[in-house]
Every structure is written in structure tokens, then in C-alpha cells.
Amino acid sequence: MSRAVNTASQTDRTYSRLLKRETQKKLWAYVFILPQTIMFMAFVAYPIVMSYVYSMYEWNGIGPRENFVGLKYYGELMSDHIFWNAYKNSFLFMLTTVVTQLPAALLLALVLNSPKLRLKVLYRTTYFLPVVTSSAVVAAVMRYIFGQRNGVFNEALMMLNLIEKPVPWLSSMDYALFTIALISSWKWLGIKLVYFLAGLQSIPNEVYEAAMIDGANRRQTLWYITIPLIMPVGAVILMLSVVDGLHAFDLVKVMTDGGPGIATQTVDLYIYTTAFAGIPSIGYASAAGIFFGLSIFAVSLLLGWIVKTANAKGGK
Amino acid sequence: MKKKRLALASLLAASMLLPACSSGSGEEPVNNAGKEEAVKTTKLTMWIRTWDNLPYFQEAVDSFNKANPDINVEIVSFNPDQYNPAMQAAVNGGELPDLFQPFDQMNMYQLKENNLIQPLPVDEAFTKQFDEGTWWEGVTSIDGQPYGFPDSSFKDPRIILYYNKKLMKDAGLDPEAPPKTWNELYAQAKTIQEHTEGKSFGLAQPMKADWFNNVLSQLLATSVSYDNTFVLNGERFFFNFKDGSLFDKDALVESNAFIKRFIDDELMLPDYLLMDPPTAAAQFGEGNAAFTMTGYWFLRTFLNDYPDLDFGVAALPAKSNPVVAGTWGGSPNPFYLSSKTENKEAVKKLLDHFTKEYYPLLVKNQQNLSPIASVNNDANLNISPQFKDYIKLVNDTVRLQPSPLVRNSAEAQVMTDIRSQPIKESLGKMIQQYMSSDSYDLAKAFDQYGKMTQEQFEAALNKVEGSSKDNWKFANWNISEDYSMKKYEELK
Numbered sequence A: 001m002s003r004a005v006n007t008a009s010q011t012d013r014t015y016s017r018l019l020k021r022e023t024q025k026k027l028w029a030y031v032f033i034l035p036q037t038i039m040f041m042a043f044v045a046y047p048i049v050m051s052y053v054y055s056m057y058e059w060n061g062i063g064p065r066e067n068f069v070g071l072k073y074y075g076e077l078m079s080d081h082i083f084w085n086a087y088k089n090s091f092l093f094m095l096t097t098v099v100t101q102l103p104a105a106l107l108l109a110l111v112l113n114s115p116k117l118r119l120k121v122l123y124r125t126t127y128f129l130p131v132v133t134s135s136a137v138v139a140a141v142m143r144y145i146f147g148q149r150n151g152v153f154n155e156a157l158m159m160l161n162l163i164e165k166p167v168p169w170l171s172s173m174d175y176a177l178f179t180i181a182l183i184s185s186w187k188w189l190g191i192k193l194v195y196f197l198a199g200l201q202s203i204p205n206e207v208y209e210a211a212m213i214d215g216a217n218r219r220q221t222l223w224y225i226t227i228p229l230i231m232p233v234g235a236v237i238l239m240l241s242v243v244d245g246l247h248a249f250d251l252v253k254v255m256t257d258g259g260p261g262i263a264t265q266t267v268d269l270y271i272y273t274t275a276f277a278g279i280p281s282i283g284y285a286s287a288a289g290i291f292f293g294l295s296i297f298a299v300s301l302l303l304g305w306i307v308k309t310a311n312a313k314g315g316k
Numbered sequence B: 001m002k003k004k005r006l007a008l009a010s011l012l013a014a015s016m017l018l019p020a021c022s023s024g025s026g027e028e029p030v031n032n033a034g035k036e037e038a039v040k041t042t043k044l045t046m047w048i049r050t051w052d053n054l055p056y057f058q059e060a061v062d063s064f065n066k067a068n069p070d071i072n073v074e075i076v077s078f079n080p081d082q083y084n085p086a087m088q089a090a091v092n093g094g095e096l097p098d099l100f101q102p103f104d105q106m107n108m109y110q111l112k113e114n115n116l117i118q119p120l121p122v123d124e125a126f127t128k129q130f131d132e133g134t135w136w137e138g139v140t141s142i143d144g145q146p147y148g149f150p151d152s153s154f155k156d157p158r159i160i161l162y163y164n165k166k167l168m169k170d171a172g173l174d175p176e177a178p179p180k181t182w183n184e185l186y187a188q189a190k191t192i193q194e195h196t197e198g199k200s201f202g203l204a205q206p207m208k209a210d211w212f213n214n215v216l217s218q219l220l221a222t223s224v225s226y227d228n229t230f231v232l233n234g235e236r237f238f239f240n241f242k243d244g245s246l247f248d249k250d251a252l253v254e255s256n257a258f259i260k261r262f263i264d265d266e267l268m269l270p271d272y273l274l275m276d277p278p279t280a281a282a283q284f285g286e287g288n289a290a291f292t293m294t295g296y297w298f299l300r301t302f303l304n305d306y307p308d309l310d311f312g313v314a315a316l317p318a319k320s321n322p323v324v325a326g327t328w329g330g331s332p333n334p335f336y337l338s339s340k341t342e343n344k345e346a347v348k349k350l351l352d353h354f355t356k357e358y359y360p361l362l363v364k365n366q367q368n369l370s371p372i373a374s375v376n377n378d379a380n381l382n383i384s385p386q387f388k389d390y391i392k393l394v395n396d397t398v399r400l401q402p403s404p405l406v407r408n409s410a411e412a413q414v415m416t417d418i419r420s421q422p423i424k425e426s427l428g429k430m431i432q433q434y435m436s437s438d439s440y441d442l443a444k445a446f447d448q449y450g451k452m453t454q455e456q457f458e459a460a461l462n463k464v465e466g467s468s469k470d471n472w473k474f475a476n477w478n479i480s481e482d483y484s485m486k487k488y489e490e491l492k
Helices: A002-054 A072-078 A081-112 A120-132 A135-145 A152-159 A176-201 A205-213 A218-245 A250-255 A267-276 A282-315 B002-017 B051-067 B080-093 B108-113 B124-128 B165-170 B182-195 B210-222 B250-264 B277-285 B298-305 B344-364 B385-397 B411-420 B427-436 B442-463 B485-491
Strands: B027-031 B038-048 B071-077 B159-164 B201-203 B289-295 B311-314 B325-327 B335-338 B398-400
Touching: A002 A282, A072 A282, A081 A120, A081 A176, A081 A218, A081 A267, A081 A282, A120 A176, A135 A152, A135 A176, A135 A250, A176 A218, A176 A250, A205 A218, A218 A282, A250 A267, A267 A282, A267 B080, B038 B051, B038 B080, B038 B344, B051 B071, B051 B344, B071 B344, B108 B411, B124 B344, B159 B165, B159 B210, B159 B298, B165 B182, B182 B201, B182 B250, B182 B289, B210 B250, B210 B289, B210 B325, B210 B427, B250 B427, B250 B442, B277 B289, B277 B298, B298 B385, B311 B385, B385 B398, B411 B442, B427 B442
Parallel strands: B038 B071, B201 B289, B325 B398
Antiparallel strands: B027 B038, B159 B289, B159 B311
């Protein structure tokens, strides 16, 4: 009897010790995530919540917020043709970058993933260089390359007899936005290339070996093995590219500052101008930011669904 | 032991969250030349947004610090784009520097009402040294009390014409007879471009910056008609003080049509819409264009950075009347004194030092004019013929305009209110679209802009207690004459 009691009490002690250890473990976990949580609350959650508050005040960023205007700025935004122009430009910019960048990145990744290719590291580094180069530097250099006078791009086209006289690629209301979008595609191509390479390298070699034994040629291998298996990764890359493409700011700011006129003004630049040029209108800029943020959220949800579907298909 | 470790980890985590913030007490101990004991030193901080004048302030501050070991003045300079947000944060955080320049969110009256600034510790003998118009209500003084130390003269023509004498001479033109009218500028630009077979263009204009397009077209518009003209004060004020009307588009449209003629006839250096003022100045400096209409501040750039450039300066060409650069008095970017600054004697010493050291440096380096006439006229300052021409040009074209603030300080809030309205589309952007397209209707766009600003003006007048449109009407105003204090008296 006493033996049984002793055993029970020993089990209790062991359990209690384990519980204590478990609790301490959890406590340590909380201690370690505390800084990150506080940072997140201070620099992510708080600004997001406050931007909702700001959007309901006429406020220049200084002093107390006294002039409550409710949803007035949202109403004004709906009839602001400059905002809608920026909105349209942001989506056009995103579409151009996604349509040009993703196929190019995939093609390059396929080539660079080839086991027969020599100097792979050199090529990968070369394609990645623009990613690590400052946007301001890229923009400044591109302004000269695509310049109307003595611009390398125009000179090359003229030498090839493709154009008769220089084209104002960055000064024309018709071409400027697409030119910057193409430059942006080139600049960020390297990072998408790395993502695709990672995706390609995660496909097991056995699958290719089995296909070879079954007599599949290169085209069939690409179409029936590589593409379906890379779809889940591709969907994530698509989502990242869309969100990145909708936040065009640095290249536009340095190259054209939204001009000529408002031809290259994107929503990010519109918000910046409203919030910081002249006397700031923080409320109006916040309303524009929230509306655009919600739009991106909706697009992300749609793409999330695509990712889920692609994953389901890729898993089959 | 474990508890200790946990406490240590918490402390570590907390310390990571604390930014390395430290606040200067205003007085801090420093070692005095080899002595062991520390001496109390007054520290003054100046925040500067005007990069152009920065080197001369720095030189003057260095000599001041050397001559006054018990005072340490520190300059913090900002990119103009960063200045407003920095001031915004400083006001919100209650950490204003001792001396600071204006920022967009608050006018001088608001700064005073919020007890953020105090009068300058100077006497009448000090203020009397300055040109008439320097102590200007709402800019550098309030109710006759000086509040803002002038960073330079208010006499600012903003944009002037630069011409390349060598290119003119080579093309058979008289290099001492720069174009005075729009037609002359066009004809001379064409002659030079044809003579150089397109190697040098007729005109180089920066059109990337909104504000630049606004200012240039406003200045040129003054030469279309003195009856429908504008006073320059930021982007959104285009005022006819005779009848209190806010905006007239016709003269502006005409002045832009004049510029577009150069584009249409390919006399304009390409990439004008991508060029900001420094880039266009560099093109002119390299001899790629015969003429450029750009900021007066590039005069020093051309003198220092392009020693081989044979150039001259002149007033902007006119359509019929000479161009007038209307201005208010005061100073472009005066320094206000924080209400928290206690050691006024140190500030007084510093301002005295600036009048004796900083202003001559400004003129000697051909950067800008001093607000004290005797400094500008000092024959001992070895200045270039171009800068001498510039001083004459300033005297010929810059004219003081009436200020509603002299009648009623409440009008300052009207101005702030108008400027705080969200900008839907700036005039500069409209001008860019006009320059890059053949189908853009500039007159229609300006019309809409005019209606919008008129509505904002009326709304601000209704909103601000004590303001009145009558304060904005000056029946005896003539833009080509200085509007002195006597003129205000005449209206009474």
C-alpha cells in the first residue's frame, strides 16, 4: 500500500516537474518573442490603426487632431480623377512588370539550371547585380540610356534603322510609364530568377530520370514535369510580383517624378506627394493609402486562392 | 539561478527596445584648454534647410565658436525634402532647436500662439542697419517686434536669363546685347542653333520640377499685362491686388505658349521634361545651349564650376512690359528663436557676428545679396562683372508688393488654410502635359484650377475669424513700383 502511495507521489512529483519545465520553456519563448512583438505593435500595428484614425481628420501632422471630418476624404477620393489616374497607372505598371518579368525569369532559370551549362555562378551573379544596385543609381543611369538626346537606346534603334529620329521614351505621356515598368522588370529580374531556380532545384532528379526511362523528350519533360511541379512556387512568385509591382515608387520618383504631367504618377507617389509636398494633408493621404491597401489586400486574396489551387494541382 | 537568468534575459530584451536616445541639456561640461576642471558651455543648435547658404553659415559659426569658447553653436543641415518632416517631429516631441527656419505646417503667428518662438534679443540700432522691407510683418516681425533673423536679402528675382557670349559672337550676334523681348530670344536662339548646325541648342529649360514651371510662367506673364498679373508667393497664390481677384489664366497661357514655340520648332534642348534645374544648368555650362532661363543661384555655379564659360546675365525677356519679380519683404528663410532658449545674450552675440561675418561672406562668394545695402555696395569685395550686373538686375526688376498681413494678421491663417487644401493637380503638372502633348487644353485646365483656388480662397476667408476680402484689395497698387509703407498710409 505504502509502496503504491510512494509510486503515486513520485509520479505526481515527476509530472509537476515536467509541467514546471514546460511552463518555464513557454515563459522563455515569450521572453524571446517579446521584443519582436513590441516592435510589431509599435511599428506595424500602431501605424496601420492610426492611419484609419488620421483618415478621418483634417490634419497637417502637427498639433492636436481637432477637425473631425468623418468619411469626407473617402468621398472626395472617389471623385478625384488624379487619384484614379494614379490607381490605373499602378495597375498598368504592375501588369507590365508581371507579364514581362515572370516569363523571362522562368526561361532564364531553366537555362541556368541546366547541368551542362558552364560558368553558372557568373551568370547568376550578373543577373542578380541590378537587384543589389541602388534604385537611385539605376534610375539615374537609365535616364541617360533612355534619354532623347544621345541616349544609347535611341542610338541603337537608329543604327538598326528601326526608328528615324530619337523617341522621347521617358518624356512622352504615351511611353514613359511602360519604359519605367520595363526598367523595373529588368532591375528585379534577378530576384525572381533566384526564386525560380530554388523551385527548380527542389524538383527531385528521380522524376526526370523516370521520365527519361519512359522516353520523354525535352519538350515533354518541360511541359509535363517541370511546369506542373513548379506551379506552386510560380504562384507564390506571381503573388510577390503583383504586390511589388503595385508599390512602384523609387524608380518613378527619381526618373520622372510622376511626369510628364501625371502620366507616370503611381498611387505610392500620389500618397507621398499628398502627405509630404507643401503643407501635408495627412488625412487625405491616409484615406488614399487605406483604400489602396484594401485594393491590394483584395488582389492578394485572389492570388492566395490561385496559390492554393496551384498547390492542390501541384500536389496531385 | 534560473530566475536570475530569466531576469537577465528580460533586461536584455528591454534594453534592445530602448533607442539610444539622449537629450542635450543645453549646457554641458567641456575641458578647457589643458585645464583639469570642466567649464560650463552654452550650446546652441541651428537647423538649416537652405543648402546654398550653408557653407557661409558654417564658416561664420566656426569663427564664432573660436572667438567664443563659452558658446558652442552646432549646425544641423537638412535636405529641403526632409526638413518639414523633421520639424514636424521636433514640434511634436517638444525638441525644437534653438534657431530654425520656417516649415510648411505652421506660419509665424501659429508658432507664436503656440509659444514656440520668442522675439529676437536685438535692439533698434541692430534692426536699423537693414534695408527697408526687411522687418516685414508676418515674415520676420510681428507687431513691429523682430522675430526672424534674415538669411539673405528678400530681393530675389528667382529666375533670370543666362546667355553664352561665345556662341552669340560666333553666330555673328552682339554678345553685349542679350535678347530683351520674346521675339528677340527666339530669333537669336534660332540663329545660334542653325550656326552650330544643331550642336548647341537655342534654349535649355528644366521642366521636371513643378514649382519651376509655375514660377517661370508667372514671371513671364507679368510682361504680358500689368493689369492681369500675379504676385509670387509659393505655388498657389496668383493675385491681382487691385481688385482682390485670385487667378487670371490668359497671361499664363500666353507665357507657356511662348515656351512651347521652342519645343515645336526643335530649338529646345531635348529631355527638358526630365531635367531638373541643376541638369539644365550643367547643359548650359557645357555649351550645349545658347540660353537658359533658370535660378539666380546658378550664377555662382557658372562662375566657379565653368571657369571657361563666357556668359552674361540679364532680366527675363518680355513680351511688352519689362518682367517684374513681385516679392514680399522679410527674408526667404529667416531664423526663428525657440521660446525654450534661455541664454539670449549668446544668441545676441551670434546674430551680431552673423551681420558682420556671414553677410559679407554671402556677397563675397557671389551667392546672394545681403539684407544690408552697405555690404552689397562694398567696393572692397572683389566680385565678378556678372554679379555686378546681377545686383543691377535685382534693383531693376524686384518690387515689393502689398501684404494683407500689414492690415490684419488674421490673413496669415487664410494663406495657410488655402495652402493646406489637398493639391489635386498642380499648375506645374498641367504645364508639363501641355509641353508634352499637342492636344492638351491648357486654358481649360487653368480655368478649372482658377475656379478651385477661388473657391478655396473664399472658403478660407469665411472660415478665418476676422479676415476680410477688403484686406486683399489695394487700389493704389502698381506691380512695377515698390509698395512701401507710405502706400498703406495713402489708403487710410
